[in-house]
Amino acid sequence: QQQVKQSPQSLIVQKGGISIINCAYENTAFDYFPWYQQFPGKGPALLIAIRPDVSEKKEGRFTISFNKSAKQFSLHIMDSQPGDSATYFCAAFVNAGGTSYGKLTFGQGTILTVHP
Amino acid sequence: DAMVIQNPRYQVTQFGKPVTLSCSQTLNHNVMYWYQQKSSQAPKLLFHYYDKDFNNEADTPDNFQSRRPNTSFCFLDIRSPGLGDAAMYLCATSRTGGPREKLFFGSGTQLSVL
Numbered sequence: 001q002q003q004v005k006q007s008p009q010s011l012i013v014q015k016g017g018i019s020i021i022n023c024a025y026e027n028t029a030f031d032y033f034p035w036y037q038q039f040p041g042k043g044p045a046l047l048i049a050i051r052p053d054v055s056e057k058k059e060g061r062f063t064i065s066f067n068k069s070a071k072q073f074s075l076h077i078m079d080s081q082p083g084d085s086a087t088y089f090c091a092a093f094v095n096a097g098g099t100s101y102g103k104l105t106f107g108q109g110t111i112l113t114v115h116p
Numbered sequence: 117d118a119m120v121i122q123n124p125r126y127q128v129t130q131f132g133k134p135v136t137l138s139c140s141q142t143l144n145h146n147v148m149y150w151y152q153q154k155s156s157q158a159p160k161l162l163f164h165y166y167d168k169d170f171n172n173e174a175d176t177p178d179n180f181q182s183r184r185p186n187t188s189f190c191f192l193d194i195r196s197p198g199l200g201d202a203a204m205y206l207c208a209t210s211r212t213g214g215p216r217e218k219l220f221f222g223s224g225t226q227l228s229v230l
Contacts, residue, residue, distance in 0.1 A: 004158075
């Protein structure tokens with residue numbers, strides 16, 4: 001119920017190509033869906049996020065597509081660059097019951113490699 | 117400039133020998149989280165503090181404890197580390213813990229258990 005399933009585990013893309021990473025969830029209490037980017041030896045950093053009442057959000061080369069009825073969301077990286085090579089985690093936020101704060105559940109991660 | 121600082125960067129301990137990992141923040145955020153991240157896996161939430169209010173995840177082993185003596189500092193204590201506890205431990209903060217607040221992560225402490 002609390003899981004977020006992410007695929008693929010790893011992805012290799014040529015420079016200039018489109019990278020697509022998919023996530024699915026079951027818990028309808030999740031109400032915010034961020035993506036985090038992690039470089040080796042660093043902690044994850046927020047990349048982009050979406051609310052469930054929005055179907056798409058775009059920031060530069062990064063786009064989240066969200067399908068509430070299917071309980072799926074995906075990250076698209078357009079014009080992928082070698083500097084985008086990192087591990088990407090989708091995540092979902094749920095409130096701690098009866099409070100204004102909560103916690104993130106992360107997907108398993110996708111290792112993206114962009115070849116020059 | 118580092119806003120969430122974890123020390124040490126690498127920690128080696130012996131099987132069964134207690135170890136403490138530390139985290140400090142300069143952001144004055146209310147919420148602090150501890151995540152465990154094993155190789156090629158998702159960060160797994162161990163516990164979090166909303167101010168002084170401690171919240172333990174149901175599946176966090178009793179072997180793991182945490183202390184938050186003040187807003188800036190939070191510690192992760194592993195009372196009797198086992199080989200399975202070898203992992204990256206990530207500390208993160210959030211201003212309010214609300215859904216649209218981003219988490220700020222430290223660079224992590226890589227724990228090895230010999």
